[in-house]
Amino acid sequence: MQLRAWQEEALQAYHHALTHGITNLLWEATPGAGKTAVALQLCAHQRRILGRHPIIIVVPTTHLKTQWARAALQAGLHLDSGFSSQHGLAPDYDGLVVTFQQVANRPKLYRRLSQNAVVVLDEIHHAGDGLSWGEAMRLAFEPAQFVLALSGTAFRSDNNAIPFVTYQDDESAPDFVYDYGRAIEDGVCRSVAFFTYGGEVAWLEDEELIEANFSSELARSTAARRLRAALDPQSGWIQQVLLDAHSMLVETRHEHPDAGGLLVAADQDHARQLARLLQELTDLKPTVVLSDDSKASGKIKRFAAGRSEWLVACNMVSEGVDIPRLRVGVYATTIVTKLYFRQFLGRIVRVTEQPAGVQVAYCYLPADVRLRAQAEQIERIQRHLISPQLPPDEETRERPDIERAGPPTWQPLASRNSGLEAVIINGGQLALWHDPALLPTPKHVKEEVQRKVSERVAPATRSETKAALSQRIQNLVSSYHHVSGLPHRQIHARLNRTQNVHSQTVCTEEQLKARIGLLERMLQNYAGS
DSSP states (O other), X not given: OOOOHHHXXXXXXXXXXXXXXXXXXXXXXXXXXXHHHHHHHHHHHHHHTSOOOOEEEEESSHHHHHHHHHHHHHTTOOEETTOOTTTOOOTTOSEEEEEHHHHHHOHHHHHHHGGGOEEEETTGGGGGSSHHHHHHHHHHHTTOSEEEEEESSOOOSSSOOOTTOOEETTEEOOSEEEOHHHHHHTTSBOEEEEEEEEEEEEEEETTEEEEEETTSOOOHHHHHHHHHHHHSGGGSTHHHHHHHXXXXXXXXXXXXXXXXXXXXXXXXXXXXXHHHHHHHHHSOOOEEEOTTOTTHHHHHHHHHHSOOSEEEESSTTSSSOOOTTEEEEEEEOSOOOHHHHHHHHTTTOBOOSOSOSOOEEEEEEEOOHHHHHHHHTTTSOOOOBOOSSOOHHHHHHHSOOOOOSOXXXXXXXXXXXXXXXXXXXXXXXXXXXXXXXXOOOHHXXXXXXXXXXXXXXXXXXXXXXXXXXXXXXXXXHHHHHHHHOOOHHHHXXXXXXXXXXXXXXXXXXXXXXXXXXXXXXXXXXXXXX
């Protein structure tokens, strides 16, 4: 299996950990970077060289079981994706793939299975979804010979600790990090252009007419209803977004003939309504995948292998599902947490072999202030924080908005979409309207976005270079923390004293490179001692 540079680095970090008896690692790699492939290489080493058996892969959803089993074939491994606790594991399998829910149902069974096992916990943040899940994972896999936790979004929207994750000063401390910024630089992930839409939204609430535009600051509950009203097909607001997104998909298919679009809805009824509206607007029947549809996994497979234009879903493809041809996304859900938002983006950022040259993903969304903030911050590294008391505004903002029904008299009314307000790329806004009287065509937008992205792949600025060096330092500090037991802050303090600086933030580019050399020598010296 051909591995990328970052995957080779991750495996080197794994082998270094093995030499020091470390048996628990967290790898954090941006969605779409290829965590599955490198994790299976680690499993192959554990199985063939160290004799670990079985390999146990734990995933969030049923669909991902088949996906992991298929990927394992590339590493020469056979995993049972239909494992049943009643029948056990047949001798011609190297291991099994199960869901977190399956483990939570029978943790003692998996505890027995894990005595000589290597365990991979995919999207480990899900194991904190409830105390019962977290406790079940600890009970089931505490005896395992090796545990690898994976995440593309190693943070949560609550204060629940994530099992098998190390925390330093209440902040998650991954052992290896491959962030989105580096993935773009390496050509592993696409840049994303975000298209935000505003306008006036109206609804009835307890027989009172309420109107608000997306530039108004509103209380959380009112902002949630504004978003919900805008996304309701009856209001008419969403039509312009769908038309523009489809026009961009058509334009993208000129260079990428099988490019696809993904629309995520608030719930299953909403997904059906939007699918009907999308078909009316485009004369194309989208593929609809819903969690209560027994044929959903088959539909996803056929869509991934086919050439049809649109896939409509709510939770079925929020994370982990591998459909690289997806290029356009419509974020039409009322969930506004950074966790769900980044998981959705992970579906449209994976680079494909064709077309050659710069590839860009296009994401369409309401100009809700919370979603705009997510778009502007997408390249920032974020960590899971456990805090005993969050500020009230922060606590409110981080909770998922799962309100569906609203007051009994709530009703969306006709709303006005003011059209494309802004294009956000590389964390900043892109100017498209040289003449305010002219609206940009999809071709014009695509050309301007690709020009902006091409600027990024030019020689890196000093800030970008130093950010990459700092991330390399963080990976090395995590490795040294595991072999020495010293807290991260003490390692940084030692480096500061050696370099006679009061903080890494004031280091020059050359000092950061020297810091990497110091850490590498510290690790070598520790290995030789």
